[in-house]
Amino acid sequence: MTLSHEIIVVTGASTGMGAATARELAGRGFHVLAGVRRPQDAEALRSERIEPVFLDITEPAQVAAVAARVESDPLGRPLRALVNNAGIAVNAPVEALPMSDWRWQFEVNLFGHIAVTQALLPALLRSRGRVVNISSIGGKVAMPTYGAYAGTKFALEAVSDSLRRELAPHGVQVVVVEPGGVQTEMAERGATTAGGIAAGMTEEQTERYGDLVRAIVAHSAAFTRAGQTAEAAARIIAKATTARNPRTRYTIGRDAALMTRLSRFLPDRLLDRMMAADLRPHFPKPVTV
Structure with a gap:
């Protein structure tokens, strides 16, 4: 059976790693069902092998609709893999993050993935396919203000x-x-x-965490700029999705490989000191008169 006769579902494919992964897998000959939320993202992705x-x-109805699309494929193509990539990041101190944001983070980053996996497992069991879950370095090490995001991972x-x-x-x-x-x-x-949540903190919370939140935002921006391209990440995700004998876990980037090992x-105390030292240059400089 040729690759063009196998389906892969990629969630969170509107932009970033998800879109790059959809294109990478399509380039390798698979028919990709790319999960998007907006019409403009759908048109930007649509191609011969990306649907x-x-x-x-x-949304349970949308999850059920994708499962029905897989089950009723007009060419009878089997489901090779599900790539659970969709996700959000809502970072704030544990004390200051509203419970609604805690629940929404888990709804998207955990329960949504479980719902899609449950819906597509009958097809994956028939095809002896694969589930690829996109976690994070935050699934191994939790930075300050990353409690909710890291908790989901x-x-x-x-x-x-x-x-x-x-x-x-x-x-x-199943591969991570x-x-x-x-x-x-x-x-x-x-x-x-994070800026919106910080603006809603109490005066006491701002005094405790204001500089930390600003440092985390600056650190995250620098961390992202120095990171892998979405296309490089997509090649590793594609390897995890298609390797004949995959590892149980793959990392993307030297930073992830190093931190997961450390x-x-x-x-714990040594890791705490290392993280504090890594954050220190990003704290606002004291104002001198």
């Missing part, structure tokens, strides 16, 4: 381990990809959201 589908992974890592062990006897592989810095729009959107061996 945009409207998919908000928090730590949880996704655990769910992936459980799912891998459940499905291995049935021929379905852990990106470090990648040049996408997520950091910019996260900075905007997190396994270094004491």
